[in-house]
Amino acid sequence: MAEWILSQFPDSILGYVIIGALPLLFILPYALVTIYLEMKMAAHMQDRVAYMRTGWHGTLQPFADILKLLQKEDIIPTAADKFLFILAPYLVFIGTYATFAVLPFSSQYAGSELYLGIYYVIAVSSITVVGILMSGWASNNKWSLFGALRAAAQIVSYEIPTALALISVVMVAGTMNLQVLSQQQSGGIFDWYIFGGPFPIVKKLLLIPIMFVLFLIQLTASMAEVNRTPFDIPEAESELVQGYNTEYSGMKFAIFYLAEYANLFVVSAITVVVFFGGWASPFGNYLNSGGWELFWFVLKGMFFVSINIWLRWTLPRLRVDQLMYVSWKVLTPFALVCMILVGLIVVSF
Amino acid sequence: MNQVAEYFGNITQSLKTIAIGMGVTFRHLFTPAVTVQYPTVKMKLPERARNRLYVNIDDCIGCDQCSKACPVDCIEIEIIKSTPEDDLGITSSGSKKKLHVPVFNIDIAKCCYCGLCVYPCPTECIYMTPVYEFSEFDRQNLIYNYARMSPSEIETAQLKAKKMDEELAAKKAAAALAPKPPVTQPIPPPANTAI
Numbered sequence: 001m002a003e004w005i006l007s008q009f010p011d012s013i014l015g016y017v018i019i020g021a022l023p024l025l026f027i028l029p030y031a032l033v034t035i036y037l038e039m040k041m042a043a044h045m046q047d048r049v050a051y052m053r054t055g056w057h058g059t060l061q062p063f064a065d066i067l068k069l070l071q072k073e074d075i076i077p078t079a080a081d082k083f084l085f086i087l088a089p090y091l092v093f094i095g096t097y098a099t100f101a102v103l104p105f106s107s108q109y110a111g112s113e114l115y116l117g118i119y120y121v122i123a124v125s126s127i128t129v130v131g132i133l134m135s136g137w138a139s140n141n142k143w144s145l146f147g148a149l150r151a152a153a154q155i156v157s158y159e160i161p162t163a164l165a166l167i168s169v170v171m172v173a174g175t176m177n178l179q180v181l182s183q184q185q186s187g188g189i190f191d192w193y194i195f196g197g198p199f200p201i202v203k204k205l206l207l208i209p210i211m212f213v214l215f216l217i218q219l220t221a222s223m224a225e226v227n228r229t230p231f232d233i234p235e236a237e238s239e240l241v242q243g244y245n246t247e248y249s250g251m252k253f254a255i256f257y258l259a260e261y262a263n264l265f266v267v268s269a270i271t272v273v274v275f276f277g278g279w280a281s282p283f284g285n286y287l288n289s290g291g292w293e294l295f296w297f298v299l300k301g302m303f304f305v306s307i308n309i310w311l312r313w314t315l316p317r318l319r320v321d322q323l324m325y326v327s328w329k330v331l332t333p334f335a336l337v338c339m340i341l342v343g344l345i346v347v348s349f
Numbered sequence: 350m351n352q353v354a355e356y357f358g359n360i361t362q363s364l365k366t367i368a369i370g371m372g373v374t375f376r377h378l379f380t381p382a383v384t385v386q387y388p389t390v391k392m393k394l395p396e397r398a399r400n401r402l403y404v405n406i407d408d409c410i411g412c413d414q415c416s417k418a419c420p421v422d423c424i425e426i427e428i429i430k431s432t433p434e435d436d437l438g439i440t441s442s443g444s445k446k447k448l449h450v451p452v453f454n455i456d457i458a459k460c461c462y463c464g465l466c467v468y469p470c471p472t473e474c475i476y477m478t479p480v481y482e483f484s485e486f487d488r489q490n491l492i493y494n495y496a497r498m499s500p501s502e503i504e505t506a507q508l509k510a511k512k513m514d515e516e517l518a519a520k521k522a523a524a525a526l527a528p529k530p531p532v533t534q535p536i537p538p539p540a541n542t543a544i
Contacts, residue, residue, distance in 0.1 A: 041378065314367070
């Protein structure tokens, strides 16, 4: 698809700009849908009904929210470091947006079929840490700085179990390319790596329990990486007002939120690609062409986004020490053990 | 060994409790909401709910009982005596009204909705209604004026009452000047006789 677009605009930078802007076509409607979904799920889990007035069952509420945020005054505190303060939200968004470059939305479309796909995702998504630290420091506010420090500590800690879990799957698959990973799992639901991957039955059966543990580790750690509620100590509103985005208003605040929701999809998509077959249909070759691939990918992604939302409105926030305990004393050792076991299985079969 | 068991026990317990918690929230996702869409849908009030006061001024006899009962002094009543030739009508309970009520103000902003004014009313003309949406932008609008007499009516009533009072006073003065009729003394009890 990238080649086709480039061929339409020969000798021009326009083709690259269009390719670069394509993920926005997905992110913006996705963010609107997810904001609505999150509010509705949160409300119904608490026996409320959420938005009901704007449009049918409040479906137009996300648009109204954005309209409101657009009209807001863009306040920059006088004591803030102006340059960093303005730069930070965009940097956070860039870190998230860059990972969309390798997400295989279908076998035809991926911004880049980078052979270091997973490595790239882990590396680039860490740029958000820089943005968050920047916003906390530039705000010149103790709550913001505390939130930023906590966010940095949390994201850096949880990247280790994530990376270890993904490495185990990479060892099984023999590739880091997200497109190839999806291709390997396109033979129906039992070829997905959560069910042991496309291997002979003995290897499969040995891999299934390990893959399940790895999946739980990846799910937990990725939730921590996007700073969502069981792990939302960087934004803990009862302790830190709103954490690193306390001082932000108007569109800058909206961009932080957009980045958070986009990041939520990225981690869900990585889980989908690595464990649940990416764009592959669960029925093998049935319903597995062109548009259907996009459909399956987005559907699976949204399923994990919903699970994140579900967990968010179920669990209370962890304490800082509990957070570190979960990362360093539970997830990391388990991921290491799984990695060793996977290594043994890969070597012996 | 004990610590190892505790470590794995904690992990399995947390996984189990998370699963239970997710089950609870999932069940609630499909239970009907307990909230209602308030301005369009309203919840049924309890039978004896106390909300906005209302005065049926037609039944009011100006006895001032409610004003005396009010703990926050939010009821203001003024009365004018009526002359014998005035006919103020009768209340719904059949008793004759004897007093004009030119002012009957309730400052609902002060009202504490205790309902103490309702019980002493002899004609049951002051009572609580189920209306609870009466916010105002100006606090002055919360002083409800229930009296229905026009200024001219009040003036004539006042003049009449004054005139009647003067006539009464004159009569009294005349009576005081007139020679007193002999007062029949009660017969004193017989002197204490020895028993």
